Every structure is written in structure tokens, then in C-alpha cells.
Amino acid sequence: MTRLLFFPGSLRAQASSTALLKALAARLPEDVTSQTADIAALPFYNADYDGGAPVAALLAQVKAADGVVFVTPEYNYSVPGVLKNAIDWASRPGYNSVFKGKPCLVVTTSAGALGGVRAQGHLKQILSAMLAEPFPWQEIVVPEAVKKVKDGVFADQAVLDFAGAAMSAFLERIRRQ
Ligand SMILES: Cc1cc2nc3c(=O)[nH]c(=O)nc-3n(C[C@H](O)[C@H](O)[C@H](O)COP(=O)(O)O)c2cc1C
Numbered sequence: 001m002t003r004l005l006f007f008p009g010s011l012r013a014q015a016s017s018t019a020l021l022k023a024l025a026a027r028l029p030e031d032v033t034s035q036t037a038d039i040a041a042l043p044f045y046n047a048d049y050d051g052g053a054p055v056a057a058l059l060a061q062v063k064a065a066d067g068v069v070f071v072t073p074e075y076n077y078s079v080p081g082v083l084k085n086a087i088d089w090a091s092r093p094g095y096n097s098v099f100k101g102k103p104c105l106v107v108t109t110s111a112g113a114l115g116g117v118r119a120q121g122h123l124k125q126i127l128s129a130m131l132a133e134p135f136p137w138q139e140i141v142v143p144e145a146v147k148k149v150k151d152g153v154f155a156d157q158a159v160l161d162f163a164g165a166a167m168s169a170f171l172e173r174i175r176r177q
């Protein structure tokens with residue numbers, strides 16, 4: 001089995017990015033299992049403290065995962081603070097964290113026209129700071145994501161096909177490892 005860990009970037013219940021995350025998870029092949037990190041449970045990063053059980057759980061999930069998939073909106077041209085907080089917890093010790101060498105797929109969304117492309121670049125740079133391995137592929141940026149959710153379900157077939165092809169290539173790369 002291949003194990004994926006999803007990181008959401010939005011905490012709101014009706015998040016379009018989370019709807020897309022769930023749609024991607026639902027379309028994984030049968031030999032792939034997935035979990036979603038509970039980034040809402042994490043305290044603010046503080047190097048004076050180990051973060052307790054929520055951080056321990058996150059580190060164990062990242063360590064056990066064969067690959068990590070981020071599905072996040074863009075906030076103020078970058079990565080939402082809640083997601084950056086989760087990444088910061090998982091990034092220690094520097095250059096030797098659970099993210100070192102970890103294959104990562106990045107998907108960004110926005111309500112507007114640009115699909116979170118600036119957050120996409122920032123997130124890949126952040127991953128490089130941890131010596132993680134952002135998957136090289138056409139950028140999966142999803143504009144007007146809010147309009148693509150119908151009754152709580154992400155329903156844009158073109159996006160699902162494009163992201164699905166990237167996911168297949170990502171899984172193939174993990175299996176070759
Ligand atoms: C704090 C904040 C900052 C935002 N900054 C951006 C931005 O820089 N670029 C953008 O395209 N949309 C931005 N938006 C709009 C989001 O794309 C929109 O709220 C989207 O629905 C959030 O994703 P979600 O549906 O997954 O929660 C921002 C929204 C919030 C709440």
C-alpha cells in the first residue's frame with residue numbers, strides 16, 4: 001500500500017480547497033490509503049515547547065507517509081498562517097526533519113482568477129527549505145474554486161482530470177523510489 005498524507009490549508013467548514021482535497025482523496029486507487037492532517041489541533045509554534053500530543057501525531061503521520069499532498073488556498077499572496085504553522089512544527093530539527101526527502105504534491109486554489117499561483121511558488125520554496133521534494137509537474141492551480149463546489153462537493157471535471165493525472169504521476173514517482 002502507498003500511504004498519502006493530505007495537508008489542508010483552510011479551516012473553514014465550507015472550504016472549497018477542502019472540498020477539492022476530499023474529491024482527490026476519494027479518487028485514489030485502491031492500493032493507496034490516505035489521512036488528512038488535523039492542523040486545527042496544533043498550538044502556535046513555540047520552540048520552548050514540544051507541542052504535545054497534536055504535534056506528536058502530526059510528526060508520526062508525516063514520517064509514516066510515502067508522500068504528502070497539500071491542497072491550500074492562497075492568503076495574501078502566500079500560504080495561510082495555519083498551514084505554515086503546521087509546517088513549522090514538522091520542520092524541526094532543521095534540514096533533518098520528517099519532511100527531509102519527502103515527495104510532496106502541491107495544489108493551490110483561489111476564489112479569484114489566479115488559482116493561488118503565488119502561494120504555489122511560496123509553498124514549494126518552503127518545502128525546499130526542509131529538503132522535501134516538491135513534485136515537478138505542471139502547476140495545479142485552481143481558479144474560481146468556490147464556484148466549482150456544488151452542494152459541498154467539488155464538481156469541476158476538468159480540474160479533477162488534470163489534478164488526477166498529476167496525482168497518478170506523483171504516485172508512480174513514489175513507487176519508483
Ligand atoms: C485572509 C484571506 C486572504 C486572502 N488572500 C487571497 C489572495 O492573496 N489571493 C487570492 O486569490 N484570494 C485570496 N483570498 C480569497 C480566497 O481565495 C477565498 O476566500 C477562498 O474561498 C479561500 O479558500 P477556501 O474556500 O478553501 O476557504 C483571501 C481570503 C482570506 C480569508
